[in-house]
Amino acid sequence: MADDKLRLEKALEIKAKEEGFVAFGIAPATLAPKTQQRLKQWLSNGCHGDMIWMENRADERSNPTNLWAEARSVIMLGMSYAPATDPFALDDVSDHGRISVYAQGKDYHDVVKGALKRTARWLVEQADCAVKVFVDTAPVMEKPLAAAAGLGWQGKHTNVVSRDHGSWLFLGAIYTSLDLPSSTPGKDNCGSCSACQDICPTNAFSEPYKLDARACISYLTIEHKGPIPQQYRKAMGNHIYGCDDCLAVCPWNKFAQAGAANKAFLPRAELAAPALVDLLALDDAGFRQVFSGSPIKRTGRDRMVRNALIAAGNSGDPALIAPVQALLDDGDDAVRDAAGWALEELASAQP
Template sequence: MPDDKLRLAEALEKKAKEEGFAAVGIAPAALAPETRQRLQHWLADGRQGDMLWMESRADERSNPATLWPDVRSIIMLGMSYAPGTDPFALEGVPDHGRISVYAQGKDYHDVVKGALKRTAGWLVGQAECEVKVFVDTAPVMEKPLAAAAGLGWQGKHTNIVSRDHGSWLFLGAIYTTLDLEPSTPGKDRCGSCSACQDICPTGAFPAPYKLDARACISYLTIEHKGPIPHQYRKAMGNHIYGCDDCLAVCPWNKFAQAGAANKAFLPRAELAAPALADLLALDDADFRHVFSGSPVKRTGRDRMVRNALIAAGNSEDASLIAPVQALLNDENEVVREAAVWALDQLSSAQP
């Protein structure tokens, strides 16, 4: 690498760390043919479920140059959200809901994008270039690009696994017109381990490295708008927003340090262990107040109450019968249906 490119890469890494990123690397502005083929097959099988935008913008997703023809390099950055507590701690507390680790603090979209913009602005000041920043909501295949940039590898749970940060990285991308030297790609180190496959409550992995979103608790509780399919309700347990099971069980997490996590993602008390009774009582205004500044807010009150009703139905807790009954006449049809199911489950569980 020429000296000027080396100095810029080193300075970029220093700046990224100052902005709260734990990992940084550079990927070519093109995806491997097999990556594009996997996306095509995944969509053809319908495994995206209701996420229709995955198909409608597949061309931009599978080819960075289609999204932005001027891109020459892609800087991938990872921000740690390694938890300081056991993600399975509430597994045996059925009257409380489990919210995914990533959603217990500030909205990562805002935190990561702000840091990306500052890093990208610094880069423009160092070199004559144009930049675009992306966090999650754009048609960008962050995980394959992160692997190509050396941040880690796509594990059997399909998420990025890092030797230093385990499965706890938020990803962001800076597309740039600079022609930068690519980093050494990550090497798959999953080996024969199948822990993430074995623990999935709903069997959402038809094979290693393949995820069927339609069976994934994260998809069902966040993206899916209709009634939860009956075959997954018992397996959901008390998951009410997302699921960390396949991530939390990864052996590489033993190298992740909670102290390396961005402080913005420290859990808020009301999100770390919410009582189902409180969630069932939420109206729209209460929901917006409780989840203000959290990624949970994007689901809306109705989906959150639907999820809490499924958890209540699985709880065998008689004290939840009354708050469930109160939702039998809810304005939302999906909530009413979930309340009928939950009440039936709770009644059947009583002596």
């Protein structure tokens, strides 16, 4: 029986790699009590900000069997999106916006979930079991589960770090009723390195391994719906959707191969280096057209224009004054607020 399970596990790993996954491991359908306690403490401290769904479904998130009682094993899979270009390339190009590497190609939700479903369907055909697949949108603690399955470890930036793929992995989970042999858990290899902590523009890490989402640029530009808090606007620079700084600086990325990345995540030209002047001119229809098929589409036009206005204010570029002025009477409160701030910043930057 044990040999049969091992053969099934090996065949499953081969199938997963055929579907584009580069990392594979199996974890038991349970999380360590300390992981559950960390989640509870993080939520009680309000570090999740406006992400109320994390609080509302905390119990389901805290353990796989709380979400699905039949779960016995969790198959964790990683798909690479390692960039071929330097994520810091636009750092000093102030009239263009920086979009996180993961969002420059096709929507990872669609790509990863499709591959997960095909892999899970194969498993059901082979083993006549029950399965459920999850990518990011369900109450699943993918990162601790990935570490438990041996895909890597949760680094000081709180994301998964792989010895082979650095910080560039999309995670997917297959919950199954099968009781499969567990992989060896990942070992923390961060050591004394503090690169990800040191580079954070907004000091969002209260200490290593602890992130306050309310101060994180990724949260502020994607999840936060109102005006950007004043204390973070200058630090945002030209980040307009997400932030890769803590990921990109990780020394383990030297082992990540861009060739291992799924081709679906290759950057689209219009998302690799968008001009702020073009983003400031977007209306709803234009936004939907530019960001069709991208994970960015869920933020909506108003948040994107708000973010572009903050970047414009930080640019010091007089050519952006007129497009910023045109948004002072925008229909969205946060856009109007950002436009007023940006105009003041641009005016003060002129000789």
